[in-house]
Amino acid sequence: MGLRTFLSYAGENRADVAVFRKHLSAAEHGGQIKVWIDSEKIPTGSDFDQKLTEALKRTDLLIAVLSKAYFSSTWCTKELQTARDRGIPVIPVLLEPCAYEFSGLGHLSATPDKGKKAVLEHPKKDQDVIWAKKVVPDIMAAVPVLPAPAPSPTPPPPTAPE
Numbered sequence: 001m002g003l004r005t006f007l008s009y010a011g012e013n014r015a016d017v018a019v020f021r022k023h024l025s026a027a028e029h030g031g032q033i034k035v036w037i038d039s040e041k042i043p044t045g046s047d048f049d050q051k052l053t054e055a056l057k058r059t060d061l062l063i064a065v066l067s068k069a070y071f072s073s074t075w076c077t078k079e080l081q082t083a084r085d086r087g088i089p090v091i092p093v094l095l096e097p098c099a100y101e102f103s104g105l106g107h108l109s110a111t112p113d114k115g116k117k118a119v120l121e122h123p124k125k126d127q128d129v130i131w132a133k134k135v136v137p138d139i140m141a142a143v144p145v146l147p148a149p150a151p152s153p154t155p156p157p158p159t160a161p162e
Contacts, residue, residue, distance in 0.1 A: 002033040003143060006059040006088075008079040010069035013095055014039065016120065017065055020093070023131040027140055033061070056082045060089075063139065064105070067095045067120075071103055080105075091139055094118035111138035 007024075009017040018039070027033050036059065042051045052075070056062075062083040070076045083090050084104070092100060092110040096118045100110065112118065112134055119130050 002028065002031050003060040004058055005033040005035050005061045005063060006055055006079070006083075007035055007037040007063050007065065008070075008076055008083075009065035009095075010067055010073045010076055012069045013065060013067050016095060019128070020065065020119075020131055020135070023128075023136050024139075027136060032140060032143055052079065053082075056086070056088075059083070059086075061143070062088050062090045063093060064090055065093045065095050066098050066100050066105075066110070068098050070095075071098065071100075089142075091142055093135055093139075096120040111135050 005024075007017065007021065017037075021035065021037055024033065024035050028035050036055045038048075038052065038055075041055065042048060056079060062079065064070065064076070064080060080090065080103075082088075090105065090108060092105050092108055094100070094110050094112055098118075100106065112130065119127055119135065122130050
């Protein structure tokens, strides 16, 4: 099973993140990652906060899709703080230009690389190429060097009745 990967993004970036999610599907089908994204995993009528909290408890990797809206979102900052508190590796993805260097993520390498254009700075016709040929490969290159997920606890064997 691949790394349980939590996709953290601002709601107003949902359409762009849906495109990114489709590009991550190849790595998911290849068994490298298992993506958790709220739009696919939280049924209507569910307790949103509870489902997010449960997912973060089981996460091995958090991909933070960074934008101006990301850092003004209460949910995003909560997800990021939970990842930090739990020691979950974070991979920043620059969706649009933002001052992420001042967010406590400045020490992390982002994709696309620092000094390069964020995904949405490219012409619309080129964005699929950036996702497929730059962002996803950068993330997959990082996966082998991340800490291995903790094994699931093995239940004790049943005891014979006396």
